[in-house]
Amino acid sequence: MSAGSGGLSRGGPGGQVGGAAGTAPRTVFGHLEPYAGDPILSLNAAFQADPRPDKVNLSIGIYFDDAGRIPVLDCVRRAEAQMLEESGPKPYLPIEGSAAMRKAVQGLLFGAGHEAVASGRVATLQTVGSSGGLRVGADFIRRWLPGAQVWISDPSWDNHRAMFEGAGLAVHAYPYYDAATGGVRLDAMRDTLAGLPAGSIVLLHACCHNPTGVDLSRAQWEALVPLLRERGLIPYLDLAYQGYGDGIEEDAFALRLLAAAGLTFFVANSFSKSMSVYGERAGALSVVCADRAEAELVLGQLKATVRRNYSSPSIHAAGIVARVLADPVLRASWEADVAAMRSRIQAMRRALHGVLAAKRPGRDFRYFLTQRGMFSYTGLAAAQVDRLREEFGVYLVRSGRICVAGLNSGNVERTAAAIAAVVA
Numbered sequence: 001m002s003a004g005s006g007g008l009s010r011g012g013p014g015g016q017v018g019g020a021a022g023t024a025p026r027t028v029f030g031h032l033e034p035y036a037g038d039p040i041l042s043l044n045a046a047f048q049a050d051p052r053p054d055k056v057n058l059s060i061g062i063y064f065d066d067a068g069r070i071p072v073l074d075c076v077r078r079a080e081a082q083m084l085e086e087s088g089p090k091p092y093l094p095i096e097g098s099a100a101m102r103k104a105v106q107g108l109l110f111g112a113g114h115e116a117v118a119s120g121r122v123a124t125l126q127t128v129g130s131s132g133g134l135r136v137g138a139d140f141i142r143r144w145l146p147g148a149q150v151w152i153s154d155p156s157w158d159n160h161r162a163m164f165e166g167a168g169l170a171v172h173a174y175p176y177y178d179a180a181t182g183g184v185r186l187d188a189m190r191d192t193l194a195g196l197p198a199g200s201i202v203l204l205h206a207c208c209h210n211p212t213g214v215d216l217s218r219a220q221w222e223a224l225v226p227l228l229r230e231r232g233l234i235p236y237l238d239l240a241y242q243g244y245g246d247g248i249e250e251d252a253f254a255l256r257l258l259a260a261a262g263l264t265f266f267v268a269n270s271f272s273k274s275m276s277v278y279g280e281r282a283g284a285l286s287v288v289c290a291d292r293a294e295a296e297l298v299l300g301q302l303k304a305t306v307r308r309n310y311s312s313p314s315i316h317a318a319g320i321v322a323r324v325l326a327d328p329v330l331r332a333s334w335e336a337d338v339a340a341m342r343s344r345i346q347a348m349r350r351a352l353h354g355v356l357a358a359k360r361p362g363r364d365f366r367y368f369l370t371q372r373g374m375f376s377y378t379g380l381a382a383a384q385v386d387r388l389r390e391e392f393g394v395y396l397v398r399s400g401r402i403c404v405a406g407l408n409s410g411n412v413e414r415t416a417a418a419i420a421a422v423v424a
C-alpha cells in the first residue's frame with residue numbers, strides 16, 4: 001500500500017509515521033482524543049492533591065470512619081493473618097474463581113438452603129470487583145442476547161452506561177428519581193418498562209441507589225415483579241452496598257424476591273464497601289436461570305468471556321471473602337462492623353440535617369434523613385458544587401451527590417455551614 005493511498009508507512013526512530021505525500025509526519029498515537037477522566041475518580045484525585053488541611057471528601061463512594069480513614073475491618077485483618085500463616089502456594093484460580101468464595105457468595109445472597117441454589121440453577125463466578133461482574137455480564141449479553149436493549153435508571157451510576165455501551169449494547173434510561181418530591185417516579189417508571197420489547201435488560205439498584213439514595217419500598221418491588229414477568233424483561237441487579245441500607249439480610253430482599261418469583265436475572269455484587277476492601281477487587285456475578293442445565297450453559301459461556309479477557313480473578317480477594325463469610329467468628333465480627341458503619345452514616349445524616357434545618361429553616365432538608373445508604377442527592381446545582389469545592393474545600397460530584405460516609409464528627413458542622421452558605 002502506498003502512502004498516497006492513505007496507508008501508513010513506518011517513520012524514523014522517533015516513531016513518526018508519514019501520511020500522504022506533502023502532509024506533516026505524525027506519531028502513531030497523535031490522533032488520540034484526550035481522556036476527559038472519570039467524574040468520580042478524577043474528583044477524588046483532585047481532592048488528594050488539594051493542600052488545604054480542612055478539606056472534606058464527599059466525592060467517592062468509600063466509607064471513611066469517624067477519624068476520616070478507610071477502616072481495615074478486624075475480620076479482614078484476621079482472615080489475612082490466617083492466609084499469611086498458611087503461606088500456601090498461589091496457583092491460578094479456575095476461570096470462574098474460588099469454589100469456596102462462590103459457595104459463600106451464594107449463601108450470602110440467597111440465604112441458607114435457598115431453592116434456587118439447592119437446585120443448581122444459579123451460575124456464580126468470582127469477578128474483579130462488581131465492576132468486573134457487570135462488564136462480564138454485559139459482554140455475555142452482547143454475545144448471546146445480542147439485540148437486547150439495556151435500560152438504566154435516570155439517574156444512575158455513571159459507569160453503568162459506560163460499561164454497557166462499552167460492551168456494544170444500546171443503553172437507555174427509564175424515569176426514576178422525582179426531583180419535585182424526592183421520591184421515585186413510580187408510575188412513569190412502570191409505564192416505560194411496560195412499553196419495552198421483551199428481552200430488554202432492566203438494570204436495578206438492589207439497595208442504596210447510587211446516586212440518589214432513594215430506593216423502592218418492599219411493596220413497590222413486589223408490584224414490579226408481575227410487570228417484569230409479564231413483559232418478559234430481564235432484571236440486572238447491582239448490589240454494591242449490601243448492609244448499608246437496612247442490614248445484610250434485609251438488603252438482599254429484592255434479589256430474593258426475584259428468585260422466589262422464578263424470574264431469570266443477573267446480579268453483580270460487591271465486597272468493596274461492605275468489607276472495606278476496595279483495592280482487592282472482590283465481587284461476583286450470579287445469573288439465576290430456569291434450571292441446572294441452563295445454569296451450566298450460562299456458567300460455561302461466562303467462563304469463555306472471562307478467559308478471553310482477564311483469564312481468572314484474584315486469589316487474595318477470594319481468600320478474604322470466603323474466610324470472613326464461612327468462619328462463624330469472623331462472620332459475626334463482620335456483621336457487627338457493617339452495622340456500626342451503617343449506623344455511623346445514619347448519625348451523620350441526622351447531624352447534617354440538624355445543622356442545616358437550624359441554619360436554613362425555610363428549606364426542607366428532610367431528604368438527608370429519608371435517603372438511604374452511602375449517598376444523598378442534595379439537589380445542589382453544579383455552580384453551588386463548584387463553590388463548595390473552591391471556597392470551602394468540600395468535594396462532591398457535580399450532580400450534587402454527596403457521600404455521607406465522608407462526614408465525621410470533626411467536619412460535619414463546618415460542611416453543613418458551607419452547604420448553608422451556598423444555598424443561601
Ligand code: KET
Pocket residue numbers: 040041059060061062128129130131132157159210238240269270271272278282283
Ligand atoms: N456499582 C455501583 C452502583 C457503584 O456505586 C460502584 C462503585 C460499583 C458498582 C463498583 O464497585 P466495585 O465492586 O468496587 O467494582 N461506586 C463508587 C466508586 C466508583 O465510582 O468506582 C462511586 O460511585 O463513587
